[in-house]
Amino acid sequence: MEATVSDERPAQESPATFRDVFGQSEFRALFAANVLSWVGDYLAKAAVTVLVLHETQSVALSAAAFAASYLPWLIGGPLLSALAGRHRYRRVMVLCDLIRMALMVLVAMPFMPAWAIIGLIFLATLANPPSQAARSALLPHILTGDRLVVGLTASTSAVQAAQVVGYLAGATIAVLNPSTALLINAGTFALSAALVRFGLRDRAPVIAEASRSHLLRETAEGFRIVFARPVLRAIAVLVFSAMVFSIVPEGLAAGWAAERTGGGMDAGTAQAVIMAANPVGYVLGGLVIGRLVGPARRLALMPALAVAAPAVLVPALLDPPPTVVALLAGACGFAVGGILPLSNSLFMQALPDIYRARAFGVMASGTQIIQGASVLATGALAERFPIPTVVGFWSAAGVLLMLVAAITWPRPATIEAAVRSARAESVVGSPHPPHRGPGADDRGREPARRRHAVT
Template sequence: MEATVPDERPSPEGPATFREVFAQREYRFVLTASTLSWVGDYIAKAAVTLLVYQETESVALSATAFAVSYLPWLVGGPFLATLAERYRYRNVMVACDLIRMALMVLIAIPEAPVGLTLALLFATTLANPPSQAARSALMPLMLTGDRLVLGLSISGSVGQAAQVGGYLAGAAIAAFSPTVALLANAVTFALSAALVHFGVADRPSAMTAAHRSHLLRETGDGFRIVFGTPVLRAIAVLVFSAMLFSIVPEGLAAAWASEHSGGMNAGAAQAVIMAANPIGFILGGLLIGRAVAPARRLALMRPLAVLAPLVLVPSLLDPPPVVVALLAAACGFAVAGLLPVANGLFVQALPNGFRARAFGVMATGVQVIQGMAVLVTGLLAERFSIPLVVGLWSAAGVVLMTVTALSWPSRATIDATVDAARFERRDDAPDAAGTATVGTSSARTGSECLRPTADDPVGRPGEPGRHRHAVT
């Protein structure tokens, strides 16, 4: 049976519905498995932080335990994500869940040395990049067209809710017993592995053994495909810029609440500010993803990109925490309106065999950008007032986002890139036996895929010298 790839560009038709998205059986299983893992992760973060503090009474070591979970993305995220391209996505996700389950059980052993706990926690989080890369690459294989964009919105909103719920549950369970909280996380990984194994089809790997070189070169190809393709590069700049400003209120919430509580209890003020952005993101993702037509969402990307930092500029006036929370929620709402569309467009413009690697590049960039934003604004806040720092930082964001919006590729360029990638995926589609017929995108390096020609000035992913008429 011949595999077909539908035209998945945004259309003027109405948006996809929740019923259409949840009618996809695999998506339901993956979303449920991911939610369990997310909740378990946040429970474990709260538990490990408390466990280390109880053992050492050191705030620094406790903070280190929290920060360890971000290290794999910083020290080897793209490299680890490349592993997901080499093997079957389902197998990668199941193996990572089982590895994390086993290591979490070891972390839960009472009275283990703190150094061993941190080492095991780091080993556990090494499984995050390949697992998340495989899930990201699997999404466009389960959902197509506007269903993909809505599915990404749902996943993002559920992830934000899982963060809030996981931290609250983790704090409550850890106060009773950190060991119980860690074992609960192990159980969530076991359940996630079972759901993925029994609910997801066993598709062939995106990269066959014949087209492997070595991990470093394959990882480099991921960077080249992202930053060497004009459309993908524009999306990456847009996403990174959005993360550079939206994270700041949450990252500075503790100090902001302590120094500018406005008569509120400092703990309550911190909670209100930290919860505002995720809540705004949930509302924005669901409302814009469901109520706004696909073509309109694409048109709104650039205005929302400018709006995200713009709504934080009034921080200059040193408003009370409740107003700060409303500003942060509005920022989260705007970011949620543009991210799923950007993510959907990103995967549509990717040739086959690069999805997991490209996800590793993007996820690592987001982690680095967010950490840098909080670090820089935190250092500035040591010398200047937090409202002044956040307000001016956001004003600079308006300028950056305006420049980014004005340099956005034309619709013709976007369509040409999506068409070329879609044509290649047709070449690389599995045959009736379930094996992949690897086309040009898997066989060539990123630089070869991006070579512009007279017919193809955009430098589309495709066969050099051939004009193709044709994100998943």
């Protein structure tokens, strides 16, 4: 079982530590750049909605400006992510940051009309899929074994915190001057580009030019490898299932708070508490399970956590007060936070290097679509039935879904075989065969054990 997580640590060794992870300079640079980009993104979302509202006095246009940032994932996420695999990951990330920086400066200009702002925001967020795909595909080259799990835990927890900081800072600054908030956002992208450019080694593209086919065909291959390979398909089912129900309390928080306030808590405070509970629980779950539970035990806990995540929301049927709702949502977030970093780590290890960027696009787009569809579906049901009833029965269906995912979860030997196969494919498909000597050059040609310890 242990071989599915780490091929370098003894089976009974304690989990990797944050010191192990942050002791690597490349991870520090990638982590800091990622946090800056996310803070900037959320800051811009808050500022742009205020800017468009001030310019047009239209709530609909303000909402359209916010929604424009999600469209690239829905209409072109897999295609744009596949594009990242054709080029050097460091170059992709730097170029995407510089493009977003320049476009944010244009958005901040006082003469810019609302329709142009929406269009520029859409163009800027087109850079998100290739940039995030390149970062995700590069991470296993920097961290190996259980360090990858801990690194993913740190990164996903930081993204949750960045959401809170970005929204609060953006909303606060935008009240005084939205253009200032957008210029700060541009500055975060400039810093991110500098960190990536000077903090990461320049590795060769994983898809050699001679091996490239049509971009649409390469994108389709990303879907094929995710859903045709049993281990990858099982992980995708688990992740997508978790997204189906974990987002619902957050999405229905406003209506839930309006229907059921009590204990001296007003609707606005109740909404904020419910919405914040899931991200806070996610961070705690990732840190506690990722840091304090050993790798083998973590794998053994996955089926139980998968079923527990929707099960803790079923008591919503009893119509509890907002504080209890927040506790239920936090418990769900805790379970999901314990599942996803390990699931993501296994997914990366079971993927041949050449497919990582494309598969990331499939997974990221799928989670965006599933979360949006779940909120829309439960919102429509809440028009006819009480929200506690909707959430309770929706979560009960989630328990059944997760039971199926847990029962069909691959055996450890199957996962181990998939990881070995992916590692072998990465060696064969590498544009630069691994160097067997004692050293490694700056183009990423390292000794085989180190370069391919985790695919």
